[in-house]
Amino acid sequence: MSDVTRDSENYYLGDSPSRPVPFDGVMTVSHYIMPNFATMDWHQVAREQVVENIKSLQDPGGNLNDRIMMYIHVPYCKSFCHYCNFNRFHYPKQDSERLEKYTDYLIKEIDWYMRQPYVQAREFTGIYIGGGSPSTLPVSAVERLSEHLRKVVPNFDSIEKSFTGEPRTLRRPGLLEVLKDHGWDRVTFGIETLNEKIHRKIGRLDTRDDVDAVFNRMRDIGYTADTCVDMMYDLPGQTLEGFQAELTELLDCYDPTEIDLFTTIYLPYRPLHKMIMDGRVEQPGSPWQLLAMREHLYDRLSGAGYHNTIAETWSKRPERSVYQTAHCARQDIIGVGCAARGNLRDMVSINPEKVDDWQRNVDEQGASTETLQSIGYEGVLDRVMVMFPRYKSLDKELLADFAAEVDEDTFARVRAVLDGHLASGVIDDEGDRFTVNKLGVIWHGNLQTDYLRHTLNTKGEVLMNHLTESRQDFDNEDRFAVTTETVYIKEHDAEYPRLMK
Template sequence: MPAEPYYLGDNPSKPVPFDGVITASHYVVPLFATMDWDQVPREKVVENIAGLQDPGGNLNDEIMMYIHVPYCKSFCHYCNFNRFHYPKQDSERLEKYTDYLIKEIDWYMRQPYVQARKFTGIYIGGGSPSTLPTSAIERLSSHLAKVIPNYDSIEKSFTGEPRTLRRPGLLEVLRDQGWDRITFGVETLNPEIHRKIGRLDTREDVDAIFDRMRDLNYKADTCVDMMYDLPGQSLFGFQDELTELVDSYDPTEIDLFTTIYLPYRPLHKMILDGRVAQPGSPWQLLAMREHLYDFLSEKGYHNTIAETWSKRNERSQYQTAHCARQDIIGIGCAARGNVKDMVSINPEKVDDWQKNVDEHGASTETLQSIGYEGVLDRIMVMFPRYKHLDKSLLGDFGEKVDSEVFERVLNVIDGHLENGTVEDEGDHFRVTKLGVIWHGNLQTDYLRHALNTEGEVLIEHLTEAKEDFDREDRFGINEQTTFIKENDDLYPKLMK
């Protein structure tokens, strides 16, 4: 018998914790785009870069590095990451990109602030880093081994897409260079949906990766991405795919992401044109989340963060940094980082990124302080994903931020304690299973105060009310798009 549902409102002992389902997971970028963000002039960026020379003022003792490679052989219809077409047969351009990665890495590794931190990991993501020539990947890895403290013992993650990750010689290089986490997207095992979301890799490509790693006796963790709430995907179809993934591949880790239907990406346009089916209702999405929680727990996986399941009972270093629990250096075109109380965003275009590296060492164009209140906001918004919040950490911020700001945070926590999505564990707060299922609502509660007026309007629209619980019709993408078109002044940049 399946587990008794947590999210349904027909069981008085397990009531619906919120008045509506926040569907903003479908539109996360428009939502975050309505946050006020002050751009700073170049002179201020240079001043902030100079401030990194001071090793003091740290908020975290640990730091890791994220390296972004924006190239892809083809574009998936749902993707919102920074990426560019693969420069076919232009190994010189890819080698040059690698040269500049090394230049920016070296600049950061010379900074006293970085040298004073404990280095915990490296993550190469994209795009598809496996599109780099094998020689470039070997050269970059060898350089990292020379300049990163304790390279042999820290966590090292490399991301690829199956078609290029299986190239002859690449997995051998990654094994020999000590990469201990290999991540790649499977997204769906349904061949029809797979094709309609723009994935051109094949099941044979995925098989080849697992087979080759076994042949090489390559013991790295295998971390696969899967998506759910895909167009035309049913609850039963998702359940079958998840079973097949575990039974066929038994990956070390599975990152499970809700599909995002951004109003300016091809997948959304294809739905409007009727070429792709609409997703199911947000209530089906919650049912999918609950199933994956129960099913993967039974299979021995641990829910390390809200969207990740691992055979290891600890979070990866990248997850820890991404959830604002340690600093992260952003290297490469469009890479983002958090250093001290500053946020760093690199240029989105390769030429601009390379120009900044030549002129300034670090390419960042938006390095600016968000202050202790901003850091607290970042921690609290990511708390529902990270699932754990030390009271001592919270207390530290209570001494540093405005009392009204801190009181607001405590009020949100109290509300989540009351509705059962968070539990008080004595020395820390913990997000419950119910909170994981509804983590979008929890994040929005912490985010809401940071939204401008337009963001508040958008949030209210992207909520499926509890009184609509029993309706059978799907929450229409067409309805969402009508609202977007009628209110396109809310986010004009995204509608270009």
């Protein structure tokens, strides 16, 4: 595949950009720290109120959305990647019996939700099984779960169904056949990097043979589901030229239906951050290189016929997936499984992080959630606006609906951020909606942060400051110098493991 000729302005391939830089720093993390909303101090909510909120799902009304989907979380992994910030448990410590039991409890929690009048009154649009690595479940468990979902979920055969995994376990005999037979139409898995040296440094133990085996097996059995792969950039030791070569190789060798491209997030004192601080792994390049990578992937994939459906996602299909739409606060989400999250009405739910606690809650109350909490219209507006730069589109009619429900000061704050983004050229006014343009996609983390910042509690502020690359440091190759925030987080490490899970 030949190189793509740029059909748009060159913004950031060096330290002398062709137009003013719209922000004073690069934010590499954004909506992932939403648990630090000041309005979401979960453990301050009385248990009695959570129970009452659970019971409220017996009322079919009060909805903000007509549609609903289900997210099912499987936390188990065969091994840990050094960059991972999400809730997961080490697979070798779990035998097949425990994984089958985990599946039993998934089914119990699914059944509880499917009996609730609130859920039954909504249009069911999709199922997403994520993790962790759901492909670590026994093939028999995946088959049993799929068969049960087909029985209890309305229109199972016609809704979108996504199953995630990792190449080593996705290639196991029989698994792809089970997914094909039960109509899972999106298979998503991480490749992260095609550079074998970097691949090992970030703790990935799968091989190119594993990736090849997944694609080859799907082709051999006539499994035509969308293939959705994750890739990362701004990795340790990764150069712009190396990243460009990886993208070309990915398209030439695999031609996936969809590609999620994520900036590497160096959360303080997680394994990859520690390895760099200790000098065991080299640093990523400068912030200028990070911005250049973002612009390159935008131009390269646009030229290859991919659509930028949400900020980090490129698809051969022009429409967003159901999961992307729901995750960007445009549908309700039922969260099932250990550490799963969901949104119902104006309530946000987080399930227990430990499997034993999750199972106990399922036994005692049906739904495992320990934090079902109303955030009100103001909180829902915050969520919609924080996710707008990812979703890339905001209907003015939706914005007007919120303006009628929240107080003037709240809406004025949102409008001020929106107007600032219009003035800096990162979003466009298209009459009936606002949209995020190419420049805004390159800086989407900053756009999200502008909407997020006022909601942060103290821990969120400290983390935000730690993860900001200041404008004066865009040339700096030493991005891991110890800051005041880094020291503070280390001294208060007990407070921070919950972040990013």
